[in-house]
Amino acid sequence: MKISAVPYVAFKALRRNRMRTILTALGIVIGVAAVITMVGLGQGASAEVQEQVNRLGQNVVLVFPGARQLGGVSIGGGSANTLTTDDARALREEIPEVIAASPEVRSQTLIVFGNRNYQTRVYGQSHDYLQIRQWAVESGRMYTEEEVERSALVAVVGQTIVEEVFEGADPIGETIRVRGVPLTVIGVLERKGMSLMGSVQDDIVIIPYTTAFQRISGRTHAMVINIQVYDEQSMGIAQEKITDLLRERHRLAPYQENDFTVQTQEDVAQTATETSRIMTLLLASIAGVSLFVGGIGIMNVMLVSVTERTREVGLRLAVGARAPDVLFQFLIEAVVLCLLGGIGGIVLGIISTELIATYAGWPALFSTEAMLVAVGVSAVVGVFFGFYPAWKASRLDPIVALRSE
Amino acid sequence: MSLVQLKHITRVYKSGSLAVEALRGIDLEISEGNFVSIMGASGSGKSTLMNILGCLDKPTSGNYNLAGEDVSTFDKNRLAKIRNRMLGFVFQSFHLLPRTSALENVELPLLYNDDNLSWKEIHKRAREALEIVSLGDRTDHNPNELSGGQQQRVAIARALVSKPKILLADEPTGNLDSRTTLEIVELFQRLNQDGLTIIMVTHEPEIARFSNRIITLRDGLMSSDKSIEPLNARQALKNWKDQEKIQLESEVLS
Ligand SMILES: Nc1ncnc2c1ncn2[C@@H]1O[C@H](COP(=O)(O)OP(=O)(O)O)[C@@H](O)[C@H]1O
Ligand SMILES: [Mg+2]
Numbered sequence: 305m306k307i308s309a310v311p312y313v314a315f316k317a318l319r320r321n322r323m324r325t326i327l328t329a330l331g332i333v334i335g336v337a338a339v340i341t342m343v344g345l346g347q348g349a350s351a352e353v354q355e356q357v358n359r360l361g362q363n364v365v366l367v368f369p370g371a372r373q374l375g376g377v378s379i380g381g382g383s384a385n386t387l388t389t390d391d392a393r394a395l396r397e398e399i400p401e402v403i404a405a406s407p408e409v410r411s412q413t414l415i416v417f418g419n420r421n422y423q424t425r426v427y428g429q430s431h432d433y434l435q436i437r438q439w440a441v442e443s444g445r446m447y448t449e450e451e452v453e454r455s456a457l458v459a460v461v462g463q464t465i466v467e468e469v470f471e472g473a474d475p476i477g478e479t480i481r482v483r484g485v486p487l488t489v490i491g492v493l494e495r496k497g498m499s500l501m502g503s504v505q506d507d508i509v510i511i512p513y514t515t516a517f518q519r520i521s522g523r524t525h526a527m528v529i530n531i532q533v534y535d536e537q538s539m540g541i542a543q544e545k546i547t548d549l550l551r552e553r554h555r556l557a558p559y560q561e562n563d564f565t566v567q568t569q570e571d572v573a574q575t576a577t578e579t580s581r582i583m584t585l586l587l588a589s590i591a592g593v594s595l596f597v598g599g600i601g602i603m604n605v606m607l608v609s610v611t612e613r614t615r616e617v618g619l620r621l622a623v624g625a626r627a628p629d630v631l632f633q634f635l636i637e638a639v640v641l642c643l644l645g646g647i648g649g650i651v652l653g654i655i656s657t658e659l660i661a662t663y664a665g666w667p668a669l670f671s672t673e674a675m676l677v678a679v680g681v682s683a684v685v686g687v688f689f690g691f692y693p694a695w696k697a698s699r700l701d702p703i704v705a706l707r708s709e
Numbered sequence: 710m711s712l713v714q715l716k717h718i719t720r721v722y723k724s725g726s727l728a729v730e731a732l733r734g735i736d737l738e739i740s741e742g743n744f745v746s747i748m749g750a751s752g753s754g755k756s757t758l759m760n761i762l763g764c765l766d767k768p769t770s771g772n773y774n775l776a777g778e779d780v781s782t783f784d785k786n787r788l789a790k791i792r793n794r795m796l797g798f799v800f801q802s803f804h805l806l807p808r809t810s811a812l813e814n815v816e817l818p819l820l821y822n823d824d825n826l827s828w829k830e831i832h833k834r835a836r837e838a839l840e841i842v843s844l845g846d847r848t849d850h851n852p853n854e855l856s857g858g859q860q861q862r863v864a865i866a867r868a869l870v871s872k873p874k875i876l877l878a879d880e881p882t883g884n885l886d887s888r889t890t891l892e893i894v895e896l897f898q899r900l901n902q903d904g905l906t907i908i909m910v911t912h913e914p915e916i917a918r919f920s921n922r923i924i925t926l927r928d929g930l931m932s933s934d935k936s937i938e939p940l941n942a943r944q945a946l947k948n949w950k951d952q953e954k955i956q957l958e959s960e961v962l963s
Contacts, residue, residue, distance in 0.1 A: 305820055305821050306819075306820045306821075306822075306825060306826070306831075308828070309820040313820070316809065320808045320809075615804060616806055618804075619804045619817075620817070620821070621789070622792060622798050622804075623792065623793060623817055623818040623821060623867070624789050624790065624792050624793025624794075624818055624821040624822065624871075625789065626786050626789045626821075627785070702765050703765050703766055
């Protein structure tokens with residue numbers, strides 16, 4: 305058969321049944337759009353995670369209490385009581401590579417300013433916590449080591465607090481109450497945005513850990529110790545030294561396991577990206593199901609089409625078409641149908657990703673690969689689901705086909 | 710040597726334990742330039758014979774020699790090529806593709822031709838074929854925009870477009886009124902005068918009188934084979950027109 309006539313004949317046949325073509329392609333459009341949207345959102349999330357990890361700070365080591373691990377990352381979340389503020393101090397003072405160490409304690413609590421109440425997280429940290437996090441104050445100042453020593457009643461607040469509690473007014477010098485303890489605001493933090501876990505990092509109050517332990521949380525042990533290491537080359541040795549020192553301080557015998565977990569930001573990053581990769585895969589496979597359903601729609605319509613056009617097939621065979629010509633014709637028709645759906649799906653996918661990204665505030669990323677894959681997959685769907693009907697058509701006997709009603 | 714040579718052709722249809730002997734031994738020779746009518750009662754095997762002549766079906770036994778080649782030994786693909794190159798088909802129910810222009814309907818056989826003609830050449834040949842059947846001005850019309858006679862002429866143009874040796878027509882006028890039938894037969898006579906061999910099935914004796922040979926089938930066998938002096942279809946059409954005119958005038962007068 306004349307090669308250039310094949311796509312032409314396919315387009316003609318699809319145009320003859322315009323409404324049906326549109327409805328059938330719609331199945332593929334939705335499938336492809338779903339895949340693109342899901343992959344777009346998933347990849348956006350991955351990129352965001354990566355960025356967040358980078359924003360976590362540089363050369364950061366985290367020490368969690370307890371040895372519980374999941375995929376290399378502690379899920380203890382500070383449930384065990386094995387890390388003390390003295391551990392933190394010792395780490396900073398005895399290991400030369402460690403240039404900052406902040407024992408962290410978190411409380412989810414209400415803060416009061418005048419007649420306003422606001423639920424937020426209050427963090428107890430050392431004076432060098434902002435250095436570890438590569439975070440800066442926008443106005444005012446961070447508390448000093450001396451203020452930590454004497455459990456000063458001071459606080460540094462994030463942007464969300466300024467907006468929600470102070471309604472945008474300058475909070476410096478104002479006094480907020482946390483669990484009845486009056487704290488003077490001395491600094492406002494730069495905006496930081498969302499965290500790895502999707503929480504707004506600016507929704508935060510930071511106070512000296514001494515004040516937090518003694519007056520606010522009622523806890524005696526750190527939930528995590530945030531550590532900054534001098535430089536990247538020292539990360540490995542620093543981790544070893546941290547482990548050794550903590551084992552020694554906790555008086556662990558050689559046969560005993562660590563009662564803490566040391567992690568670097570890379571570990572955290574790896575787990576986070578792995579998690580979001582799995583999420584992307586999961587979302588994409590759910591979307592893939594709708595593409596599959598679209599493919600079944602194609603097969604159904606192609607079968608109907610072959611039955612309806614039995615006489616046409618008979619005629620084509622009579623005037624010299626061979627079985628492969630007929631097979632190819634219907635196959636290409638299914639593929640063209642799927643490709644049309646694929647192109648429509650890309651357009652719809654981009655639009656829906658944009659919409660979700662704007663209105664739900666989720667990050668999204670378009671990759672050309674995802675689109676090429678979507679188009680490739682829809683072509684494969686066309687071949688896969690178009691083959692049986694096309695094969696059926698090519699097996700027709702011209703005489704029988706011509707006589708059919 | 711004859712263009713078509715059938716030697717003791719039989720065709721048995723088997724369906725389950727039942728076997729229908731549609732053709733029971735046909736010996737037939739048709740030479741180039743003949744215009745043959747095949748007649749016979751319904752079920753006598755006319756269509757079965759046409760399918761075999763048209764290489765759409767194979768005989769159960771016997772030999773079919775077409776233009777010097779024994780096509781009864783050919784496989785499906787070679788038969789498809791023979792149909793495409795040597796034969797043109799015209800059917801009772803036209804078999805035009807719906808919602809497809811006359812021109813594209815006529816182009817169809819050329820798409821399956823191995824010469825890989827250019828689109829320009831394909832359009833040109835299709836247009837020429839439509840001009841032969843006097844539809845040069847209807848190339849863009851879809852079948853539903855054409856009368857039955859015009860549709861059948863498009864089908865004839867499609868049969869002619871690859872310049873076949875034989876035109877096979879199974880009751881080509883079965884769906885047409887007598888005036889249109891006469892026009893189609895007149896067209897066949899013209900094509901035959903230009904050298905085309907035509908084999909036409911009809912059950913109307915008046916139509917068969919326009920061909921130069923009448924073969925009659927009965928129960929799968931040839932019961933008669935007569936060469937005749939054909940009536941002139943053009944003359945018949947002219948008479949018809951005159952009569953119509955007289956009738957019309959008398960109606961107007963009364
Ligand atoms: N595909 C078929 N299967 C079984 N029997 C058939 C088939 N086609 C035709 N016949 C039988 O063969 C005989 C001849 O049929 P056909 O050639 O169509 O006759 P005609 O065209 O003269 O009316 C009839 O008895 C018919 O029933
Ligand atoms: Mg018949």
